[in-house]
Amino acid sequence: MMFDPQVIIEKLPEIGSGLFVTIILWAAGMIGGVALGFVVATLRRFCGPAVNLPLGFVVEVLRGTPFLIQIFLLYYGGPFVGLMLDPTPCGLIGLTVYSAAYYSEIFRAGFAAVPPGHVEAAECLGLTRMQIIRRIQIPEMALIVLPPAVNLSVILLKESAVLSIITVPELTATVSAIGSQQYAFLEAIFLLAVIYWVLVEATDRLGRLAEHRLARLRFSKA
Amino acid sequence: MSLPAIAVKDLVKRFGETTVLQDINLEFPQGKVSCLIGPSGSGKSTLLRCLAFLEEATSGMITINGEALGFFQTPDGKRERLPAAQIRTVRAQTGMVFQQFNLWPHMTALGNVSEALKTVHKVPKAEAEERAMAQLRKVGLENRANHYPSQLSGGQQQRVAIARALALEPKIMLFDEPTSALDPELTGEVLNVMRDLAAEGMTMVVVTHEIGFAATVGQQISFLDHGRLLFSGPPTEIFAKPRHPRLDQFLDTYLDRGASMLV
Amino acid sequence: MTLKLFTLLLQAAISTVGISLVSIAIGFVIAILLSAARLSGKAIYVAPTQLFISFFRGVPLLVQLLLIYTLLPVIGINVPSVVAAIIGLSLCTAAYQAENMRGGFESVPKGLIEAAEVTGLNPTQTFFRIRVPIALRLTLPALVNEAIMILKSSSLVSVVGIIEITKMAQDLASSTYLPIPIFLSAGLIYLVINWVIAMLGRYAEKSLAGTSA
Numbered sequence: 001m002m003f004d005p006q007v008i009i010e011k012l013p014e015i016g017s018g019l020f021v022t023i024i025l026w027a028a029g030m031i032g033g034v035a036l037g038f039v040v041a042t043l044r045r046f047c048g049p050a051v052n053l054p055l056g057f058v059v060e061v062l063r064g065t066p067f068l069i070q071i072f073l074l075y076y077g078g079p080f081v082g083l084m085l086d087p088t089p090c091g092l093i094g095l096t097v098y099s100a101a102y103y104s105e106i107f108r109a110g111f112a113a114v115p116p117g118h119v120e121a122a123e124c125l126g127l128t129r130m131q132i133i134r135r136i137q138i139p140e141m142a143l144i145v146l147p148p149a150v151n152l153s154v155i156l157l158k159e160s161a162v163l164s165i166i167t168v169p170e171l172t173a174t175v176s177a178i179g180s181q182q183y184a185f186l187e188a189i190f191l192l193a194v195i196y197w198v199l200v201e202a203t204d205r206l207g208r209l210a211e212h213r214l215a216r217l218r219f220s221k222a
Numbered sequence: 223m224s225l226p227a228i229a230v231k232d233l234v235k236r237f238g239e240t241t242v243l244q245d246i247n248l249e250f251p252q253g254k255v256s257c258l259i260g261p262s263g264s265g266k267s268t269l270l271r272c273l274a275f276l277e278e279a280t281s282g283m284i285t286i287n288g289e290a291l292g293f294f295q296t297p298d299g300k301r302e303r304l305p306a307a308q309i310r311t312v313r314a315q316t317g318m319v320f321q322q323f324n325l326w327p328h329m330t331a332l333g334n335v336s337e338a339l340k341t342v343h344k345v346p347k348a349e350a351e352e353r354a355m356a357q358l359r360k361v362g363l364e365n366r367a368n369h370y371p372s373q374l375s376g377g378q379q380q381r382v383a384i385a386r387a388l389a390l391e392p393k394i395m396l397f398d399e400p401t402s403a404l405d406p407e408l409t410g411e412v413l414n415v416m417r418d419l420a421a422e423g424m425t426m427v428v429v430t431h432e433i434g435f436a437a438t439v440g441q442q443i444s445f446l447d448h449g450r451l452l453f454s455g456p457p458t459e460i461f462a463k464p465r466h467p468r469l470d471q472f473l474d475t476y477l478d479r480g481a482s483m484l485v
Numbered sequence: 486m487t488l489k490l491f492t493l494l495l496q497a498a499i500s501t502v503g504i505s506l507v508s509i510a511i512g513f514v515i516a517i518l519l520s521a522a523r524l525s526g527k528a529i530y531v532a533p534t535q536l537f538i539s540f541f542r543g544v545p546l547l548v549q550l551l552l553i554y555t556l557l558p559v560i561g562i563n564v565p566s567v568v569a570a571i572i573g574l575s576l577c578t579a580a581y582q583a584e585n586m587r588g589g590f591e592s593v594p595k596g597l598i599e600a601a602e603v604t605g606l607n608p609t610q611t612f613f614r615i616r617v618p619i620a621l622r623l624t625l626p627a628l629v630n631e632a633i634m635i636l637k638s639s640s641l642v643s644v645v646g647i648i649e650i651t652k653m654a655q656d657l658a659s660s661t662y663l664p665i666p667i668f669l670s671a672g673l674i675y676l677v678i679n680w681v682i683a684m685l686g687r688y689a690e691k692s693l694a695g696t697s698a
Contacts, residue, residue, distance in 0.1 A: 064679045065672040066640035068651055076664035117324035120276050124318040125338035125390060126310050135341060139328045161545035186555045193544045193552055200543035
């Protein structure tokens, strides 16, 4: 079996559009997940057990079940409760909700990791609750949260491949379809693996670079 | 007799079932350095945290320059919480320095010192930074203004923390074991800043294990043990022999050789 | 939704658990070997190990499964699809477990290794008798997490036609037109299995904590 580069070159525009869909879904899922996850973490921290417990349960369920099951439930179950979604918006909603559960846990750990003394120091100086959250807790948390958030974004990119199963025209679906049409499935899947690999490595490096930049702001030991 | 800077009356603090402070009655005089000493777990840090309103006393009253802190006594003897704005005003008269410095890691030294001026007092950025710089100069760290806490030694961090508290021009400075987290060779620079402050006539309440500092700079020494105030008075009286047996025991444990010559 | 459908899902759960457990176990052994290769410090072992770990952590599991599924017959290995799925899951989890173990191996205090050396243990003995047990204790929580990850990821083997919870749920949903109760039940089964794994993990951590100095 020979690797035929001609096939790939011919299909480059198609592959490009699949890559584009993957990146858009990834970015939008991340932004939505961060925003929703932050809201969930904040509500859970500051609104008492009546909010914390049910939200905690939802987060546990989302983290404890496969993404594929969640997507199937939304895609095949949705129409039964009047929620008719095309594959792509369905995938986007799924990715956002799924990642929000994980991001919320990262933010929760971030809140908990800000030493209480840093908040007390601000209280003593007369900063209000909101000022403390905005000026002290969130920026400090950002430093703590960055490495796991980068990790999660990489996981999210890889999870987005699952959306090919409900026929979202993203990278995996596009490239494996080309492979089937051209009777070059192995080559196509191999190419697919390499593209993801490069994307993941690049994200990882970028994340580490950002961490390095911020490292000087890390907590001193004392 | 002038109004005490801080007056503590019948103060009780419980955490659940445990009583951490039992019926504390104590006054801290204006313009003087008062030291709280005692073994670990004696409640001295909790008392200081009550003065900073970081802990709310279970019962009793604290007044700062005559104004009630946090709670007030109604004529029929009930204790009621004051409105938040009023609590903030009374609290603003004190500045607090922590054992662990608690500098904010994402801000430079200058950022730490100028933060409250900008956000709480709405001082314009340029003026806030100028005033913050003046405080950094006072603690000898003008040239470290743009360093982040992680780039400073422990002693320097604590001096920045002192500057941060001073920037709001408090009438009273509270210190919670300010040198306990420092390597021995770094305690000197912090104690020197505190000595200068005392010489300027700042009212200070210092929880400390530095008996040498307490004996030489302190003007009122209060000894706490198991949540009770055993006695309080000028150092000459407190450290004079014969001493209270608990104090003797405590000094045996905490006194270093240099300080034993002082007391 | 009838009890019969739920029973079918539960039966499928046996294959989910079986595939996951076998993969975790094989992956664990490979991960130890990868760690040994990486700790050897010799470039001829370290470089391919890094490449392996980077690849299997960098490519979506779904793509890995498709790759292995198509590659095996091409290179002349004809195995049932269950075996192909287990190979895929094992290689993937091996990469993740090796990465987790790295943290554990790095936190083994140098003094303990030096102590083993001066007592006369050779490098292999030091690795298996000192480094591995200490590092594993440190990485146990990560291993439990990884087990939960793999259990969830095993849902992807449904795409190569293996009947496990997800595939069964998909088939039942399309034949009964009851997707909501069926997928919810499937989710519930995953959740319960994960809770059991987490509880076992916590129990193991506790009993290990008692034995570590």
